[in-house]
Amino acid sequence: MPGFQHEHVVVRSGGRSGLPVIIAVHSTKLGQAVGGCRVWRYADWRDGLADALRLSAAMTAKCAVAGLANGGGKTVVALPADAELDAATRRMVLHDVADAITSLSGTYATGPDVGTTPEDMAVIGERTPHVFCRPERHGGGGSSAATALGTLAALRAVRRRLHGTAAFRGARLAVVGLGSVGMRLARLLAAEGAELVVADIDPAKRHESDTLGATWVSPEEALTADVDIVVPAALGGVLTADVVPDLRCAAIAGPANNQLAAEDVAGLLHRRGIAWVPDHVVSAGGVINTLAVELHHESADEARKRVEAIEHTVSDLLHTAELQRVTPAQAATELARLRLASA
Numbered sequence: 001m002p003g004f005q006h007e008h009v010v011v012r013s014g015g016r017s018g019l020p021v022i023i024a025v026h027s028t029k030l031g032q033a034v035g036g037c038r039v040w041r042y043a044d045w046r047d048g049l050a051d052a053l054r055l056s057a058a059m060t061a062k063c064a065v066a067g068l069a070n071g072g073g074k075t076v077v078a079l080p081a082d083a084e085l086d087a088a089t090r091r092m093v094l095h096d097v098a099d100a101i102t103s104l105s106g107t108y109a110t111g112p113d114v115g116t117t118p119e120d121m122a123v124i125g126e127r128t129p130h131v132f133c134r135p136e137r138h139g140g141g142g143s144s145a146a147t148a149l150g151t152l153a154a155l156r157a158v159r160r161r162l163h164g165t166a167a168f169r170g171a172r173l174a175v176v177g178l179g180s181v182g183m184r185l186a187r188l189l190a191a192e193g194a195e196l197v198v199a200d201i202d203p204a205k206r207h208e209s210d211t212l213g214a215t216w217v218s219p220e221e222a223l224t225a226d227v228d229i230v231v232p233a234a235l236g237g238v239l240t241a242d243v244v245p246d247l248r249c250a251a252i253a254g255p256a257n258n259q260l261a262a263e264d265v266a267g268l269l270h271r272r273g274i275a276w277v278p279d280h281v282v283s284a285g286g287v288i289n290t291l292a293v294e295l296h297h298e299s300a301d302e303a304r305k306r307v308e309a310i311e312h313t314v315s316d317l318l319h320t321a322e323l324q325r326v327t328p329a330q331a332a333t334e335l336a337r338l339r340l341a342s343a
C-alpha cells in the first residue's frame with residue numbers, strides 16, 4: 001500500500017448543502033497549493049476522495065515542471081450518482097467550498113475544473129480571495145491566448161532541437177483542432193511563415209484555414225501528415241499504440257490534455273524516434289498566466305515572460321532526455337523531483 005503523501009486533507013459535510021466537500025493539499029513546498037474544483041457525480045464519495053488525492057499529486061508535479069512557486073491541491077465535491085444541482089443548491093455548494101478553503105488559512109487556492117466554470121469561481125470569490133480564473137469583470141480573464149502563446153514557446157524549443165533555429169519560416173506543422181487555442185496558435189504560426197496542415201471536425205473552420213494559407217485535411221490525415229511537428233489541439237487520447245507506426249512527424253507537442261491513450265505510448269513514440277513533449281508542460285501557459293496575474297498580482301508583461309519561459313523548460317527537457325536516453329516525459333518527472341527536493 002502506498003504511504004500517505006499529502007500534507008493535509010479536509011473532508012467535511014458542507015454546512016449549507018450537506019454534500020461531501022473534499023480538499024486535498026498535496027504539497028506546499030514550492031508555495032501555495034493550487035488545483036481546480038471538481039463538482040462531479042460518484043457512485044461512492046470515497047471515489048471522489050481518491051480522485052482528489054491522485055489529481056492533487058499530479059498538480060504538484062505539473063507546477064514544479066512549469067517553474068511555478070506553487071504546489072498541488074484539488075477540490076472535489078462528490079455528488080450522489082443521480083444528483084442534479086439547481087441554481088440555489090449550486091450556490092450553497094460553492095459557498096461550502098469557499099468555507100473549506102478559508103479553513104486552510106491560505107495554503108490552497110482553487111480554480112475551474114470538470115463541472116465548474118469561471119462564473120462559479122466568482123461565487124467562491126464572494127467568500128475567499130484564494131480563487132483564480134474568475135471572469136474578466138472580477139479580475140480574471142480567458143486562458144486560451146496564454147495557452148496558445150505557451151504552446152508557441154514550446155514549439156520554438158522543439159523547432160530548435162530539430163533544425164537548429166527557433167524561427168518557423170519553412171517549418172511544417174500539423175495543427176489538429178482549430179478551437180480557441182488551436183486557431184490562435186495557427187494564426188501565430190502562419191504569421192511567422194510556417195507551412196501549415198490543419199484539421200477540425202467542424203467544417204465551418206475550413207474557411208479560416210484558407211485565410212491562413214493552410215492545407216485543410218481530415219483529423220486522421222493531419223495526425224499522420226508528413227510534417228516536422230504534429231500539434232494535437234483538440235481532445236485527449238489521440239496517441240494510441242495503433243497510430244504510432246503510421247506517424248511521419250519528427251516530434252509531437254500540443255496543448256490537448258491527456259494525449260496518450262495509454263502511458264506506454266510514450267515509450268513507443270520514443271522507440272520510433274519521435275519526441276513527444278508531455279501535454280501538461282506544453283499547455284501550462286494558461287495556468288501560469290492566471291496564477292501570475294490573479295494570485296501573485298504580477299503585471300501582464302511579467303506574466304507573459306513566465307509563459308514564454310516554457311521554451312527554456314522544453315529545451316531543458318529535450319536536452320536532458322537526449323543526454324540520459326530517456327523520454328521527455330521521464331525527464332519531466334525527474335525535473336519535478338529535483339525542484340521539489342531542492343525546495
Ligand SMILES: NC(=O)c1ccc[n+]([C@@H]2O[C@H](COP(=O)([O-])OP(=O)(O)OC[C@H]3O[C@@H](n4cnc5c(N)ncnc54)[C@H](O)[C@@H]3O)[C@@H](O)[C@H]2O)c1
Nearest residue numbers: 143144147177178179180181200201219234255256257286
Ligand atoms: N483553453 C485553454 O486555455 C487550455 C489550457 C490547457 C489545456 N487545454 C486543452 O487544449 C485542448 C483545446 O482546448 P480549446 O480551449 O481550444 O478547446 P475548444 O473546445 O475551443 O476547441 C477544440 C476544437 O477541437 C475540435 N475537435 C474536436 N474533436 C476533434 C477531432 N477528433 N479532430 C479534430 N478536431 C476536433 C473542435 O471542433 C474544436 O474546434 C483541449 O484538450 C483542452 O483541454 C486548453
